[in-house]
Amino acid sequence: MKTSQRLESAIQKLYIAFHNNTLNPECCQQCAVGNILDKTDGWKHLSDEHGTLKLNYIGKVHQNLGRKFNGYSPLELLRIEHAFLKACGYQVPLHHKNNKPENPMDKDNLFKGLCEVIEFLCRLDGVENVMAIQDLFKKRATKFHLFSV
Known part of the structure; x- marks a missing residue:
């Protein structure tokens, strides 16, 4: 499967952050986007609230300028x-x-977040979810005629 450079880079950064325990949802430099943007927090100026889907004036300007x-x-x-x-x-x-x-740094919660982000990044790039392990098992099982899909 061919993936874009942005997707490859984002997945690599998120993977490293998860395994180095530097993925922190409450820190703008260590959250998903903070890690994708090289541990910077300048992106927080694109909106007025962390976690919103609404761009502020600065965000709209950048968006409209492409x-x-x-x-x-x-x-x-x-x-x-x-x-x-x-x-x-x-x-x-x-x-x-x-x-x-209750525990924002719980590895299970962070893994759920990581999986959701990677699935979303794959959708943005129009590629299959690289985290969809069940699909890999289905393809392998079908190849060996273990069950029908």
């Missing part, structure tokens, strides 16, 4: 972060009154 950040538009970045936070168990946008997971 700006890309490591290959992703401002709206795509907000959608990536939104998917990550929701899958990690947060009520979005983030706010001290909204629900959040």
Whole structure:
């Protein structure tokens, strides 16, 4: 399967962050988008709330100018972060009154968020989900006639 450079780079950065314990949903430099953007937090100025899908004035300007950040538009970045936070168990946008997971750094929650982000990134690029292990098993089983699909 052929994937884009932006997808390859994003998956590699997220994989490294997950395994180095530097994936943190509550930090703009270590969240999904922060890691994709090389551990920077400048992207937080594209919206007024962490986890929202609504671009602010600055975000709209960048979006309308066609700006890309490591290959992703401002709206795509907000959608990536939104998917990550929701899958990690947060009520979005983030706010001290909204629900959040009991242990934000729980590896199971972070893995759910990681999987959701990778699935979303694959959809953005129009490729099969590289994390869909069940599909790999189905293809292998069909090849060996273990069951019909």
